[in-house]
Amino acid sequence: MAQIARPDWHLIMDGRYNKGLAFTIEERQRLGIMGLMPCSVRSIEDQLDAARANFDARPSNISRFTYLSAVHHRHRRLYYRFVRDNIEQVLPIVYTPTVGDVVATYGLNFQHATSLFISIHDKGHIRDVMHNWIDEGVRAICVTDGGRVLGLGDMGANAMGISLGKMVLYTALGGIPPTSLMPVCLDVGTDNQSLLDDPLYVGARIPRVRGPEYEELVEEFMESAVKCFGNYTFIHFEDFATPNALKFLDKYQYKYCCFNDDIQGTGATGLAAFINVERITGLKLEDTIFVFVGAGSAALGIANMLIIELEERGIPSEEAAKNVYLFDANGLMTCESKDVPEQAKRYLKPVEPIKQLQDVVEKLKPSVLVGATGVGGIFNEQVLKTMAKNHERPAVFALSNPTSSSECTAEQAYTHTEGRVLFGSGSPFPPVVINGKRFTPAQANNCLTFPGIALAAITTRAKYLPNSVFSVASHELARNTTQKQLDAGTLFPAIKDAHEVAFNVGVAMAQYLFDNDLANIYPKPKNVCEFVRKSLYELEYRNSMPTTWCYPEQPPKPKAKPKPQPKAEDDEK
Known part of the structure; x- marks a missing residue:
């Protein structure tokens, strides 16, 4: 049998590259995966229909979350396309309110590594831990210490579910490539006794660490993030207890490109x-x-x-x-x-x-x-x-x-x-x-702002984010609410348009960052909108084969010149 060099099928089936039944027959043959799946070929639209049928068939929100997590593990691009195209139905599953149930049962449902846990026991070695991350080119980090999660309080390491949910919306709504994102939980223990007593709890079973040791851990984390991934890494603080959230925002806002969603996004x-x-x-x-x-x-x-708005006025x-x-x-x-x-x-x-x-x-x-x-x-x-x-x-x-x-x-x-x-x-x-009149409640959801904020910070490589830039985001979000919606008493754009709103917020903020010398991209793009658009993660399948191109036919190989023959020696000699 001829020896044939074949790609590693494990890599081809990795969620970052896998297209499932959307691989063409030629791709299957050339990639060495022919026969590893049925012979039918589906478009991404066919796969979306199949995913929607599976999603709808699940009996509960938590089982829908589990199904979507499995899709994310197997088919990364399909997953984000499904979330974006069905955001009204999916947002309550990957974000509030179901994410609260996910956090509460995180240990029960933990399956595989999709995030980075840094515990208090890693103090002094955070850079070593960060070097273990599964993707290169990290541009944004969402970090939580689980100190105050939604209305649930101290959730310790279980709060990773919140960071993961935020990262999903970075990509599905903000168009940020998932390989550039890293969700992080700083596990400093918990004072939630029910978690400490839970045999399935995944975090450190110690009382929550406070004081200098805790603040030194956060400081080391910030320094390690920029040393590992660059000075313009966007760091998103999520669900820190209010005193710590305010303290760290005051300490780091103008030293790093950082943002607190609970304060500034809200x-x-x-x-x-x-x-x-x-x-x-x-x-x-x-x-x-x-x-x-x-x-x-x-x-x-x-x-x-x-x-800030009133002072601007x-x-x-x-x-x-x-x-x-x-x-x-x-x-x-x-x-x-x-x-x-x-x-x-x-x-x-x-x-x-x-x-x-x-x-x-x-x-x-x-x-x-x-x-x-x-x-x-x-x-x-x-x-x-x-x-x-x-x-x-x-x-x-x-x-x-x-x-x-x-x-x-x-x-x-x-x-x-x-x-x-x-x-x-x-x-x-x-x-x-009410009295025969239908009212559609507006959802004051941060998903209308933080994906766009992250998109602007990442694409411009922002030096830092002053308070004024969030006012820009507010006005752009308000502009995206149509007059028809206002006439109906609706205060926000529809959630189904969240990805368009996020892009518009991102462009408006990016323009502000460029105009106010807060960006580290030189020279300034002539068209900021197109510059931001070109950075977006594509939610369509691409050719899985390496690009090939034609070479001209080579001229005939010249014939080798005959080697000169040695002269016959003189017989007399």
Whole structure:
């Protein structure tokens, strides 16, 4: 039998390259995989139909997540195409609310390495751990320490499910190549006793490490990331407890190309909603009274982004916060409040303390009520009816995830305001019918912003990301909400258009970064939109064969000249 050099079929079937039944017959023959699958050939559209049938047949959201994870492992490009094309159905599976169940059962479902765990025991050796990563050319990292996951609290190493979910949307919506992404969990233990008692828990079974040792680990992580992957590596902080989130953002924002989605991503998304509320009601933001219920990273992120916007409009810094109030578990935050986070102090007011939210809404008459508490049902019937009594078009945002932690449901918001509310939620809710009129709740989902933010930071190799760049993202997101949607009381673009919105946000931010000398690409592209577009990950199959090309026919080989014969020796000699 002839000796034939064949490619390694394990590599061909690797999820990064595998096309399954979309390999043509010629590709199968030349790649040495003929016979390893049935003889039928499917297009990517056929495969998408098969994936959709499998997805729909699964009996629960967690089983749909497991199925999609298997597709991701086997068929990387098909997976991202499926997520993008079916984002309305898939987003609740790969992101909130199902990701909360994924995090809670992470140890039960852990199967194979798709992420990087760095434990407190690796301190001093983080670069060695990073060198073990499975892909080269990392451009972006999403890192969590699991300190505060959704409404679940401290989830330790299980929080990796959140980093993985973010990375999925980087590619499916932002078009960022998956091989350039690295999800990371800093495992510093957990104070969640139920996890420590769980025999299937995958993390370090120690109390959560705090103080200098913890901060030294984070510092080593940041230094190691840029040493391993370059100075312009984009580092996305996710689900750190509020004090740590604020501390690290303040420490690293202008030293690294970094971003905190819970603060800045949520802030950009929230500001976009406020801009659209202004467009609908005609009431200027500087004249609007806001009450934020909750004083964590999400509420402070949105409030701070609002202040940046007001200052951009010429409102003096000392006046910008005068109509912004915070309400936490202890009641309305006043100058007498104790243990107030540094970033919240600008919002303290010299007023009498008020303990009940209903009384705050009655007295202050806010036209915008923002909930980021993780306390389900706190916007009760009385609170919502008071909002509707005081304003023709009250705006209510129930931002907490998962759905069970939402401050109110869409049905409650529309029912108790006679359908007049401008509503946004962190989790998806079905349409609501009030007096024969159908209302489609807007989802205030960070997936409309952070994929575009990452796309801009990566493609421009941003030096750092100042607060002003997130204002650019907010205005672009607001512009992507059509007038028809605004007329229907919808404050955000439809989730089905999220990949187009992410691209538009990315282009607007990239333009700002280039125009303000915050990019490290030289020379500046003449057409930033096309420059960003050319960087996108293609969600179509490509030829699996190496490129071939024709050579001209070679001229005939010249005949070798006869070798000279040695002369015959003289016989006389």
